[in-house]
Amino acid sequence: MSFSIRPKLPPWLHVKLQPSKELEETYTLLSQHATHTVCQSAKCPNRYECFSKKTATFLALGPYCTRLCSFCAVPFQKEPPPPNSKEYEAILASIEMLKLEHVVITMTSRDDLPDGGANYIATLTQLIAQQFPHVTIEVLVSDFQGDKEVWRSFLQKAHFHIFNHNIETVQRLSSQCRMRALYETSLSFLSFVKKLVPEKIVKSGCMLGLGETIEEVELLLEDLQAAGVDIVTIGQYLQPSKKQRKVASYIEPQTFSMLETYGKKKGIPFIFAGPFVRSSYNAEAVFNTFLNREVKR
Numbered sequence: 001m002s003f004s005i006r007p008k009l010p011p012w013l014h015v016k017l018q019p020s021k022e023l024e025e026t027y028t029l030l031s032q033h034a035t036h037t038v039c040q041s042a043k044c045p046n047r048y049e050c051f052s053k054k055t056a057t058f059l060a061l062g063p064y065c066t067r068l069c070s071f072c073a074v075p076f077q078k079e080p081p082p083p084n085s086k087e088y089e090a091i092l093a094s095i096e097m098l099k100l101e102h103v104v105i106t107m108t109s110r111d112d113l114p115d116g117g118a119n120y121i122a123t124l125t126q127l128i129a130q131q132f133p134h135v136t137i138e139v140l141v142s143d144f145q146g147d148k149e150v151w152r153s154f155l156q157k158a159h160f161h162i163f164n165h166n167i168e169t170v171q172r173l174s175s176q177c178r179m180r181a182l183y184e185t186s187l188s189f190l191s192f193v194k195k196l197v198p199e200k201i202v203k204s205g206c207m208l209g210l211g212e213t214i215e216e217v218e219l220l221l222e223d224l225q226a227a228g229v230d231i232v233t234i235g236q237y238l239q240p241s242k243k244q245r246k247v248a249s250y251i252e253p254q255t256f257s258m259l260e261t262y263g264k265k266k267g268i269p270f271i272f273a274g275p276f277v278r279s280s281y282n283a284e285a286v287f288n289t290f291l292n293r294e295v296k297r
Contacts, residue, residue: 010250013236013275036063036087047186050101056089057104057140057280060124061117061203063118067106067142067179071168071207073240085118088127097241102284103128104123105236106140116144122157123263127161138162138203148192156194162231162287163193164203166226166279170216176248177210179247187227196230205233205279211248216257221263230268232263235277251275 036059056154062084064077095103105124108119118141125137137160155163167186168174174183186204194202204224208217217234224232234256239247256273263271270290 004119008090010185010252012253013196013238022110024226028138028214032117034092035285036060042203056094057106057283058094060087060091060105060107060121062087062108063131066111067109067181068170069175069181070245071210071237073244074108080110081118081197083110083113088124092127092131095128095135095141097177100132100135100137102136102287103132104138104140104280104283106280107142109142109181111145115150115232116142116147118144118150118154121159123156125159126157136284136287138164138280138287140164140166143181143185143189145180146182146188151189151192152196155193160200161204162281162283163197164205165189165193166205169206169210170212170220171223173210174211179241187223190224190229191227198228201230201287202230203230203233203279204229204270205235205277207235207237208251208256209237210245211249218262221259221268222266225263225267229268231272231286232268233277233279233286234259234271236275 015102035056037056049222059074062080063075064080065072065074065078066078066080068076091105105121105128107117109123113120121139125139128135128137139158139162141154141164143152143165161284165186167183167190168181169177173182190202190204193200200220204227206220221232236251237247239244239245253275256275256277260271260273263273270286274285
């Protein structure tokens with residue numbers, strides 16, 4: 001069974017943008033500190049809403065990625081500039097000015113670096129924890145080229161409450177959509193984290209509308225459950241620009257609800273699914289909801 005193809009943007013994906021003082025303030029603040037966000041770099045459709053709430057997902061290791069994934073709008077560069085420690089200062093200043101209680105740090109894939117940038121991200125989380133001990137930290141990282149020794153080192157050094165690594169899409173489409181990233185490696189990484197630091201919350205996400213079938217998504221959910229993932233996000237893929245992969249289909253809201261129910265029945269503790277859901281969308285609310293769910297059990 002395949003998802004039906006909808007050539008035109010359906011009504012549930014039409015959103016009216018409401019300008020606000022907070023939106024302008026967030027843009028100004030991030031610009032002042034030259035802070036990179038995945039919200040802007042990846043052209044996230046939720047960036048106006050999130051900025052209006054004075055929240056953002058910080059993009060570490062510079063604005064350029066060494067992988068040219070077909071769905072992603074983050075600029076590609078084969079040999080980006082070396083990591084700059086001034087980026088630490090910019091992110092820390094932005095956290096303070098935005099008065100964040102929950103910080104999400106993601107990264108560009110840096111295959112040009114021996115450890116893929118793992119130690120750089122670990123150091124950043126340490127600095128955040130030292131300066132803002134009350135803040136919860138969520139990391140959204142690459143696969144660090146599948147190096148298990150790097151994985152182990154990162155988990156030993158990094159300070160975080162939620163570990164996030166996106167599997168992105170179903171197994172059949174993974175090689176078409178992701179550059180140098182393997183479906184099996186992502187599952188292995190997620191499982192590795194849950195086994196090494198079982199007390200941490202493990203999170204992953206995927207997109208729909210790339211040409212997958214419902215059965216393939218159900219299998220993906222089963223794989224994530226077997227890997228020990230606690231939180232799964234599922235959203236609609238939207239083509240960021242003409243340079244990226246075209247949308248194969250627009251998924252109806254009730255299909256997201258159906259998949260959420262399926263995943264929960266299979267044993268995934270928490271699923272956040274919907275057309276505009278992204279891996280770090282409403283991350284703080286998802287984290288708090290998950291914690292409240294655990295307390296009530």
